[in-house]
Amino acid sequence: DGGITQSPKYLFRKEGQNVTLSCEQNLNHDAMYWYRQDPGQGLRLIYYSQIVNDFQKGDIAEGYSVSREKKESFPLTVTSAQKNPTAFYLCASSILDRYGYTFGSGTRLTVV
Amino acid sequence: RKEVEQDPGPFNVPEGATVAFNCTYSNSASQSFFWYRQDCRKEPKLLMSVYSSGNEDGRFTAQLNRASQYISLLIRDSKLSDSATYLCVVKRDDKIIFGKGTRLHILP
Numbered sequence: 001d002g003g004i005t006q007s008p009k010y011l012f013r014k015e016g017q018n019v020t021l022s023c024e025q026n027l028n029h030d031a032m033y034w035y036r037q038d039p040g041q042g043l044r045l046i047y048y049s050q051i052v053n054d055f056q057k058g059d060i061a062e063g064y065s066v067s068r069e070k071k072e073s074f075p076l077t078v079t080s081a082q083k084n085p086t087a088f089y090l091c092a093s094s095i096l097d098r099y100g101y102t103f104g105s106g107t108r109l110t111v112v
Numbered sequence: 113r114k115e116v117e118q119d120p121g122p123f124n125v126p127e128g129a130t131v132a133f134n135c136t137y138s139n140s141a142s143q144s145f146f147w148y149r150q151d152c153r154k155e156p157k158l159l160m161s162v163y164s165s166g167n168e169d170g171r172f173t174a175q176l177n178r179a180s181q182y183i184s185l186l187i188r189d190s191k192l193s194d195s196a197t198y199l200c201v202v203k204r205d206d207k208i209i210f211g212k213g214t215r216l217h218i219l220p
Contacts, residue, residue, distance in 0.1 A: 035210075042213065101156075
């Protein structure tokens, strides 16, 4: 079955460490997105990519980095520069120019 | 003013009742509108798109009012399983904006 897979489901990070969240899709979708959701808040866009080897900053890109070396994969690195990284991170994909978001099941990141 | 606004709720509604909630958007250039459902600690899932003429999917009816810049979701004969947060989503050009969601609790 086609879908979008995020891993790990839960991630604990020590302060000062970089961590990478995985997002893989086998839907042949062109576009991929990373969102952050805090309790009681809406989704905020971190980065998005519409084609391989290209990506754009979203509304809250500071402290994050991404790569898009393959169409299927869009990993997100949460760097030590991100001051408040504890949140629920959601990856999504869609067919370019057509709305049809498919979300992964999310990664809960906690700084300890 | 936020581009997409929703009443956060919670709406506490007895099972079997009808409930409706709205979402307002500020940019008249917004092109597409959607309702997503998000269960606690889960990812959002598309509930339905919202068309200008209004559309229905079983117990759910969505409406768009471009003049007043709001969309609505009506749920008839509510079930316990309808308890969730409902996110309003607005698309403008290549930008997609999520509302913060309205929490709905269906009471037995």
